[in-house]
Amino acid sequence: MTPPLQGSGFSGGMTGLLEGKPCPQDIPGGVHVGVGMMAARQAEYCLASAVARTERRFGLALCQGRRERETWHQSWETEVNAEIVIFGGSAHPELADEICSHLSVPRSPVEITRFANDCLQVQLQANCRERDVYLIQPLVRPVQETLVELLLMADAARGASAGRVTAVMPHYSYARSDKKDAPRISIGGRLVADLLVTAGVNRVLTLTLHSQEVHGFFSVPVDHLHALRELTAHFRRRDLSRAVVLSPDLGYAKDAAAFARRLGVPVAAGSKERFSDSKVAISSIIGEVADRDVIILDDEIARGTTVIELLSVLRRQEPRSISIACTHGLFADGALEKLAAAEDVAEIVCTNSVPAPVEHPKLTVLSVAPALAEAIRRTHDGQSVSALFDH
Secondary structure (H helix, E strand, C coil): CCCCCCCCCCHHHHHHHCCCCCCCCHHHHCCCCCCCCHHHHHHHHHHHEEEEHHHHHHHHHHHHHHHHHHHHHHHHHHHHHHHHHECCCCCCCHHHHHHHHHCCCCCEEEEEEEECCCEEEEECCCEEEECCCEECCCCCCCHHHHHHHHHHHHHHHHHEECCCCEEEECHHHHHHHCCCCCCCCCCCCHEEEEEEEHCCCEEEECCCCCCCHHHHHHCEEEEEEHHHHHHHEEEEEEEEEEEEEEEHHHHHHHHHHHHHHHHHEEEHHHHHHHEEEEEEEEEEECCCCCCCEEEEEEEECCCCHHHHHHHHHHHHHHEEEEEEEEEEEEECCCCHHHHHHCCCCCEEEEEEEECCCCCCCCCEEEHHHHHHHHHHHHHHHHHCCCHCCCC
8 A cells, every 4th residue: 555645745745835846736726836924825735635635545544444353353253252162071961961952062072081190181172262161060079089170171271272261160069168167277168269260260150159258259250040940940839828948047048038039938047056067056946837838948968967957956846848958969978868768858859960869759850951051151142140030
């Protein structure tokens, strides 16, 4: 492209005026102008004409360049956002496959190798460059193995130039380590959050954290989903005229109250004191539970210590029926068999956020794959995820 000022009347005209010569290119009729006021006026005219021509030429080039840049940027964004890549670790491949089925996206393979020295190596066997990558891995037993797998997958995706890396953790087990309630103990929830970000995670999608405060441990955006919608849809099929939602402790009473509002029933809560991971004491129940259909709601059931203690206190008030519901059904150390053995427990309901340990006639497992898939789709499309909780 010819430089804007080259060959224009600006250089020749201005030079001529300064030397007292005519400016035939810019002055109509090529009139000779002497040095003085007329020369100053004609110099101004020459300058304005040259600037106008330059602006026209430069403006056209600028517009064309801007259009080219915008077209390139739009095509680049389309190319990046057009493809989503989903990987799943060894923790819960069934859930990853179900999420991929709802998204109509294939689950990309991951090769996990264990060396002779017991170290792990992860290889993502699909192109990640500038892709929107999602790593599905709940932190379940063995927790340390699944955590390291997730960290290695995140590091591999970052090293492969992924456009964005989102860790989809339906269960974040270290959320229970959320406070310093004894001298010289670590706050694992915050430490693991820092590890994930350091490994390359740009965003986190999780489900029913043990406490809302854990959300703040992460220095990247966190989409904190819950399973109340799935649990509500299940229990609404019952007669709820005499139902009440019971929280095992006051710490979970807010979520229990939200669940009760969805069902249109009252709420009650236990007064719990925890002494260790395997020892709790519930002194009383706040709220009316006598001769009612009680729905015990908790975020997770591991050993079932809290629920078993709550059942012993609840039976003194003679409820009409008892159901147990939770999001994360870990059921460690035979907890499911212990709870199901109680004759007054009619049903135990959990979600598939973690793999179900065993099948049991009293156990009902609800799927959270549609909710997680919709959250992934909305995140990928830049839409609001909070809209999932409006109903």
